[in-house]
Structure formats: C-alpha cells, structure tokens
Amino acid sequence: MSKFISMMWSEGVLEEESEVFAQTVDGVLKWLFLRHPRALMDPPIRIHLYGNWVIPALVPNTPYWGTQWYIDMSFDNTLQRVIAPVFLELVRQEPWQRADPHFDLALLDQDLTDFPAPLARLRPDHYALGTSLPGTTAVMSLHRVRTLTEAHVRALALARLVRHHLGHVMGIPSFGRSASVQRRGLELHCTNRCVMRHAETVGELAALAIEEDELGWPFCELCTQDLHTVVVRQLYNWN
Ligand SMILES: [Zn+2]
Numbered sequence: 001m002s003k004f005i006s007m008m009w010s011e012g013v014l015e016e017e018s019e020v021f022a023q024t025v026d027g028v029l030k031w032l033f034l035r036h037p038r039a040l041m042d043p044p045i046r047i048h049l050y051g052n053w054v055i056p057a058l059v060p061n062t063p064y065w066g067t068q069w070y071i072d073m074s075f076d077n078t079l080q081r082v083i084a085p086v087f088l089e090l091v092r093q094e095p096w097q098r099a100d101p102h103f104d105l106a107l108l109d110q111d112l113t114d115f116p117a118p119l120a121r122l123r124p125d126h127y128a129l130g131t132s133l134p135g136t137t138a139v140m141s142l143h144r145v146r147t148l149t150e151a152h153v154r155a156l157a158l159a160r161l162v163r164h165h166l167g168h169v170m171g172i173p174s175f176g177r178s179a180s181v182q183r184r185g186l187e188l189h190c191t192n193r194c195v196m197r198h199a200e201t202v203g204e205l206a207a208l209a210i211e212e213d214e215l216g217w218p219f220c221e222l223c224t225q226d227l228h229t230v231v232v233r234q235l236y237n238w239n
C-alpha cells in the first residue's frame with residue numbers, strides 16, 4: 001500500500017499560492033522517483049489535494065468537520081495566531097491519521113507561533129514560519145511570506161518553506177544521522193548548504209531561498225540520501 005501526503009490549506013490561501021504549494025511537493029517527489037523506475041510506474045508516495053475541505057454533515061458540532069475546524073481550535077484570539085503545537089496535535093489525533101497513517105501538510109494564511117500559548121503570550125514578537133512533528137505532519141504560514149514585496153522572491157520563499165517542511169514530514173534529516181545536524185526542539189536541521197537549514201525569520205527564509213535557487217536541487221547529499229531511504233522504504237513496504 002502506498003503512503004500518501006494529505007495537503008490542505010485555509011480559505012484565505014490564493015490560487016497562485018496553493019499552486020506553488022502543490023507543484024513544489026510534486027516536483028520534489030518526481031525528482032526522487034526518477035532514480036527508482038518502479039516508483040515512476042507506481043508512486044510509493046502519492047499526493048492527495050484536499051485544499052480547504054469541509055464535510056457538511058459534520059458542521060458545526062462534530063469535531064473534524066473541515067480545515068477551518070483545525071484553525072478555530074488552535075487559534076489564540078489574544079495573539080491573533082494559530083498555536084502550532086495545538087494544531088499539529090489535532091492532526092496527529094485525527095481519525096484519518098489513526099485509521100491510515102500518512103504524511104500531512106497544511107498551509108495557512110493566519111499567523112503562526114511554535115510556542116505553546118502561555119509562552120507565546122510572554123513573547124509576542126516571536127513568530128514561526130512553519131513547524132512540524134517530524135515524520136508525520138507540518139503546518140506553515142503565509143502571513144510573513146506575504147510581507148516580501150518582490151513577487152519572484154515571495155514565490156521562491158514559499159517554495160523553500162514547503163520543501164523544508166516536506167523534508168520534516170518525511171523525517172529528514174533522519175534521527176539516526178550524526179553528521180551535519182543540529183537539533184531544535186523536536187526538529188532536526190541540516191547544517192550543510194541545504195534546504196533543511198533552519199530559517200528563523202522571513203528575511204532569513206528569503207535569503208536562503210535565493211541562495212538555494214542557484215543549486216538547482218536544494219537538498220544536500222546527506223539529506224538526499226535520507227529522502228531516498230524513505231522512498232525505498234515505502235517502495236518495498238507492501239504490507
Ligand atoms: Zn525546520
């Protein structure tokens with residue numbers, strides 16, 4: 001059985017933004033599958049685009065009625081931000097994740113923090129571009145990316161944010177790796193010239209996106225090996 005990547009986004013995400021989101025994930029997977037003829041025929045990781053979904057029969061009183069439910073449940077009114085640890089936990093506990101474990105990516109137009117609410121209120125200046133539960137799910141925000149004034153840079157930065165978090169949900173860098181890695185909370189980051197480097201601010205994100213654009217394929221050799229290991233594991237995991 002092939003594993004899938006579920007992709008959802010909030011109502012405020014523009015079509016051009018959801019296109020960058022979908023094309024970036026598709027591009028990374030296709031590039032990886034090129035090395036595995038069998039994967040090209042029968043992709044071991046498939047994309048399910050759910051976008052801004054809703055299950056009308058569940059609205060409004062049953063949990064998990066739609067994309068907006070996750071946002072409502074994790075949104076802090078004082079901070080006007082989505083509390084990422086709450087959001088990610090809702091995804092981890094969702095009935096579909098339990099029934100059929102898969103990768104989950106969410107793109108929101110709301111602002112985001114990776115701190116729990118009490119800490120986030122003490123540090124209102126702190127925001128997150130995206131955060132993840134490595135190996136399972138990640139949530140990203142367009143809120144800061146949209147402050148970049150140049151359309152070209154904005155698109156590069158968004159694609160970089162998506163690639164980075166696709167890496168996290170696929171468990172990259174792998175936790176067994178000791179070379180060129182740096183731990184940050186639950187996440188491991190790469191220290192090579194690589195898209196798995198951490199970007200703290202939107203300015204850093206834009207600068208790294210521009211730099212990596214010149215590399216073509218933006219994952220370093222070690223991270224690429226880790227990605228191929230995930231693909232191969234999925235390819236031969238038929239149970
Ligand atoms: Zn990261």
Ligand SMILES: [Zn+2]
Pocket residue numbers: 190191192193194195196197219220221222223224
């Ligand atoms: Zn790397």
